[in-house]
Amino acid sequence: MSLVIAVESGKSLPNIEKFGTIDPFVQLKFAGSKKKTKVVDDSTDPQWNESLEFNLSDKPLTASDSVELEVYDHEKIGRNK
Numbered sequence: 792m793s794l795v796i797a798v799e800s801g802k803s804l805p806n807i808e809k810f811g812t813i814d815p816f817v818q819l820k821f822a823g824s825k826k827k828t829k830v831v832d833d834s835t836d837p838q839w840n841e842s843l844e845f846n847l848s849d850k851p852l853t854a855s856d857s858v859e860l861e862v863y864d865h866e867k868i869g870r871n872k
């Protein structure tokens with residue numbers, strides 16, 4: 792069994808870059824594992840249209856399960872913000 796999460800798009804992301812471009816990607820965290828979308832270069836309205844799949848290893852979902860979603864700006868040099 793697996794959990795599939797569709798990540799479609801982002802809109803009007805804040806431009807946090809003083810130099811360079813906003814290159815957003817989404818990271819999802821679920822049950823201790825992480826999945827990332829691809830990076831969309833230079834866009835504050837990114838379209839990811841990706842499905843990220845988590846393997847549930849036959850454990851049923853419970854009401855306390857949650858998915859954490861974070862949007863990062865990809866940096867070619869240095870840390871992602």
Ligand SMILES: [Ca+2]
Binds near residue numbers: 811814866867
């Ligand atoms: Ca960037």
